[in-house]
Amino acid sequence: MKKKVDLHIHSVYSDSDLTPQEIFLCAKKMNLSAIAITDHDTIESFPQAYQLSKEFNIEFIPGIEISCEYKGEEVHILGYFIDGDNKTLQNALKDVKELRKNRLIKMAKRANQIGLRVDVDELLEKVKNKIATRLHLALYLLETNQVNSLQEAFQRFLSPKSPLYIAGFKFSVKEAITLIKEAEGVASLAHPHFLSSPEELIKKFCDWGLDALEVVYPRFTPSMVEYFIQLATKYRLLATGGSDSHGSFKEFTHIGTLEVPYLWVENLKNARERYIIYKKNI
Numbered sequence: 354m355k356k357k358v359d360l361h362i363h364s365v366y367s368d369s370d371l372t373p374q375e376i377f378l379c380a381k382k383m384n385l386s387a388i389a390i391t392d393h394d395t396i397e398s399f400p401q402a403y404q405l406s407k408e409f410n411i412e413f414i415p416g417i418e419i420s421c422e423y424k425g426e427e428v429h430i431l432g433y434f435i436d437g438d439n440k441t442l443q444n445a446l447k448d449v450k451e452l453r454k455n456r457l458i459k460m461a462k463r464a465n466q467i468g469l470r471v472d473v474d475e476l477l478e479k480v481k482n483k484i485a486t487r488l489h490l491a492l493y494l495l496e497t498n499q500v501n502s503l504q505e506a507f508q509r510f511l512s513p514k515s516p517l518y519i520a521g522f523k524f525s526v527k528e529a530i531t532l533i534k535e536a537e538g539v540a541s542l543a544h545p546h547f548l549s550s551p552e553e554l555i556k557k558f559c560d561w562g563l564d565a566l567e568v569v570y571p572r573f574t575p576s577m578v579e580y581f582i583q584l585a586t587k588y589r590l591l592a593t594g595g596s597d598s599h600g601s602f603k604e605f606t607h608i609g610t611l612e613v614p615y616l617w618v619e620n621l622k623n624a625r626e627r628y629i630i631y632k633k634n635i
């Protein structure tokens with residue numbers, strides 16, 4: 354039987370409702386050999402995930418999805434096999450956490466100005482010690498019956514160009530790739546189909562050390578997969594793929610439902626080894 358993996362999964366540490374435990378349970382059910390948890394701008398699932406990896410006998414790939422910006426466009430860079438103890442990475446993520454929290458408070462204040470009711474303390478109670486995302490405000494609005502669905506919260510209030518939206522702090526793409534490499538990780542461009550001109554940007558990001566491209570993603574047609582595999586080959590990038598599961602917050606996607614072979618994980622590992630040897634020799 355071919356070994357299958359899922360390299361793009363969010364947890365309760367960013368904006369999914371699945372705990373690491375639930376993620377591993379699901380991965381077991383789906384017979385996955387390896388999973389990467391790739392939370393937005395945080396690696397706080399790692400200690401638990403390493404432990405669960407042993408219990409479930411499923412390989413855990415320490416990952417992240419860093420929000421960045423390139424010429425006004427939102428870009429997400431995935432990092433794999435990153436060293437969670439790396440101080441530069443830890444410090445950068447600590448700063449982002451604070452900035453994201455302040456952004457959420459500003460959005461809550463704006464909500465009150467336009468006639469919604471948001472108690473900032475109650476909202477922050479939801480975030481607890483985790484990374485603050487727009488989802489927290491959307492959930493608050495839903496639970497206080499100010500919207501009928503999360504989708505409505507995003508559409509009416511929280512998406513770019515809507516009244517409460519404030520652009521969050523973002524790394525540049527170059528900074529994100531550098532940060533991932535600093536932590537001895539491998540960098541992959543997430544969901545390239547969302548970008549305005551994928552090939553142009555891929556070419557640019559390669560100059561900064563991009564290693565891989567996400568070529569398998571929910572709702573990709575076979576021709577899309579083929580197109581992105583072709584681009585990956587053209588620019589000598591490795592392939593990654595995954596469900597981008599956000600638990601029940603994104604209903605169309607589920608852990609382990611896409612065809613992502615274990616071979617891709619081996620390729621990432623080899624690339625990482627080569628890079629570490631190369632770094633030692635310069």
Ligand SMILES: [Zn+2]
Nearest residue numbers: 418429543544
């Ligand atoms: Zn993303």
Ligand SMILES: [Zn+2]
Nearest residue numbers: 361363418597
């Ligand atoms: Zn994601």
